[in-house]
Amino acid sequence: xxxxxxxxxxxxxxxxxxxxxxxxxxxxxxxxxxxxxxxxxxxxxxxxxxxxxxxxxxxxxxxxxxxxxxxxxxxxxxxxxxxxxxxxxxxxxxxxxxxxxxxxxxxxxxxxxxxxxxxxxxxxxxxxxxxxxxxxxxxxxxxxxxxxxxxxxxxxxxxxxxxxxxxxxxxxxxxxxxxxxxxxxxxxxxxxxxxxxxxxxxxxxxxxxxxxxxxxxxxxxxxxxxxxxxxxxxxxxxxxxxxxxxxxxxxxxxxxxxxxxxxxxxxxxxxxxxxxxxxxxxxxxx
Numbered sequence: 001x002x003x004x005x006x007x008x009x010x011x012x013x014x015x016x017x018x019x020x021x022x023x024x025x026x027x028x029x030x031x032x033x034x035x036x037x038x039x040x041x042x043x044x045x046x047x048x049x050x051x052x053x054x055x056x057x058x059x060x061x062x063x064x065x066x067x068x069x070x071x072x073x074x075x076x077x078x079x080x081x082x083x084x085x086x087x088x089x090x091x092x093x094x095x096x097x098x099x100x101x102x103x104x105x106x107x108x109x110x111x112x113x114x115x116x117x118x119x120x121x122x123x124x125x126x127x128x129x130x131x132x133x134x135x136x137x138x139x140x141x142x143x144x145x146x147x148x149x150x151x152x153x154x155x156x157x158x159x160x161x162x163x164x165x166x167x168x169x170x171x172x173x174x175x176x177x178x179x180x181x182x183x184x185x186x187x188x189x190x191x192x193x194x195x196x197x198x199x200x201x202x203x204x205x206x207x208x209x210x211x212x213x214x215x216x217x218x219x220x221x222x223x224x225x226x227x228x229x230x231x232x233x234x235x236x237x238x239x240x241x242x243x244x245x246x247x248x249x250x251x252x253x254x255x256x257x258x259x260x261x262x263x264x265x266x267x268x269x270x271x272x273x274x275x276x277x278x279x280x281x282x283x284x285x286x
Contacts (some may be wrong), residue, residue, distance in 0.1 A: 003005070003075070003264060005198040005199050006035070006038060006039070006042040006198075007187075007191060007194045007195045007198055008039075009099070009191075010209050011182070012039075012182055012184065015181075015182040016039065016043065016090050017133075018180055019160065019162075019180050021158060021223075022066065022180075022181050023079070023158055023160075024178070024179060025161035025162070025163055025178060025179040025180070026039075026141050026161065026162050026165075026179060026180050027163045027165065027166075027171065027175075027176060027179035027180065027181045027182070028162065028163065028164050028165070028182055028183075029165045029166075029171075029182075029184070030164065030167075030184035030185060031185075031186065031226070031228055032166050032225075032228055033168070033227070033228020033230035033231055034185065034186060034228050034229055034230055035089065035184060035229055035230075036115065036164040036184055037123055037164055040119050040121035040123075040162035040164075041121075041162055042055075042120050043160060043162065043253040044118070047051070047059050047119065047160070048150075049117060049118050049119060049160075050116075050118040050119070051078045051118065051119050051121060051226055051270075052108050052109045052118050052119070052120050052121070052159070053105065053121045053278055054106060054121065054122050054123065055103040055123050055124065055125060055163070056122065056123060056124050056125050056126075056127045056128040056132070057124075057127050057128065058127055058128065058129060058161075058162050059231065060129070060132055061132070064102070064133070065104050065105060065106050065135075066102060066104050066106045066107050066135075066145060067099055067101055067102060067103055067104055067107045067147060068102050068104070069096070069101065069102070070101070070102050073100055074095040074100050077094065077095055077100070077203050079096060079254075080243075080266050081094070090111055096149035096150070097150070098150070101150075102254060102257065105120070106120070106145065107145060107153065109145065109155070109159040109161075110139070110143050110145060110153060110155035110158070111153075111155070111169055112153065112154065112155065112156045112249065113249065113258065114155070114156070114159075115157075116156040116157060117155075117158060117160055118159050118160070118200055119159065119161075119162065120159040120160065120161045120162070121159045121162050121164070122161065122162070122163045122164070124164055124165065124166060125163050125165050125175075126165040126166055126167060126168045126170075126171060127166075127168065128208075130172065133171065133172055134172070134174075136175060137174055137175065137178065140161065140175065140178040140179070141178055141278060142154070143155040143159070153279040163179060163197050166225045171204070171236060172229050174237070176183050178188055186226070186228070186229075187229060189212055189216050189284070190214060191230060192212045192215070192216070192243055193208060193212045194207060195206045195214060195229055195232075195233075196211070196232065196233065196236060199233055200233060200236055200237070200240075202234050202240065204245055205239060206246060207236070207239065207240075207244065207245055207246055207247070210246060210247045210281055210282060211232060211235060211236050211247065212232065212278065213280075213281035213284040214247060214252075214278065214281035215231075215232050215235075215259070215283075216275070216281075216284070217277050217280055217281055217284075218259065218260075218269060221269070223260070223262075223265045223269075224262045224264055224265050225260070225261055225262055225267065227259045227260065231258065231260075231261075232259075234258045235255065235258040235259045237258075238255050238258040241254065247277055247281065247282070249263055249274060249275055252274065252278065253270050253274060256269060256270055271274075
């Protein structure tokens, strides 16, 4: 995974290996921005296969996640059939067939026509309703979906499934039992430094060290939302855009919005302690 610029712990690499070897879904939990989604992207790139992403949200339903019928095309077809003198029974038989089916991400992932197993990313499952989570049980157990008008569609090449959760609500035990589980924590200082160098080789090493040390200091504060690795990378990109080669208090204060996403956190960090935080970061990184 390092070749794809993803720095993984041995334990995470083992979990990914087992998910591939045993063809079991991999459930990744952790704070936002620690690299859960990136695992699926890197896997698809590494295996040279298609990445199919289902972004979950409250209220997501079958027509968005699995399939829906192309009603406009069905109506046009019915009119053509009526003009040609076809019977109603013939019309119904035709319009509820594969030609009128719009495949959404889950159905695309188990499509028997797939020559190679895709990577299916079910992102932020904790945002969906429990009813939708229950719907996934058949898919994750048997890699098949039942459509009343057609029947059961089963994958010839089961997809490699990565599920992510930010733990805004607990995922049900029934779904957890079907998965291998791994918690991705905030990286250590050394690991985050390696991630920065791997993902942003253009960043000066001295700046990368200071940034990683400063972010670590922020994570020790009582913030509403501590910055993740994604914010660290975004902040360095912002500093490089400003031609900064080291952390300077004024620039840090002006760019806190790349790191922190709540005004209370910005005010807290940008207060009188900012200078002390920077000094600690410089001492750690020197």
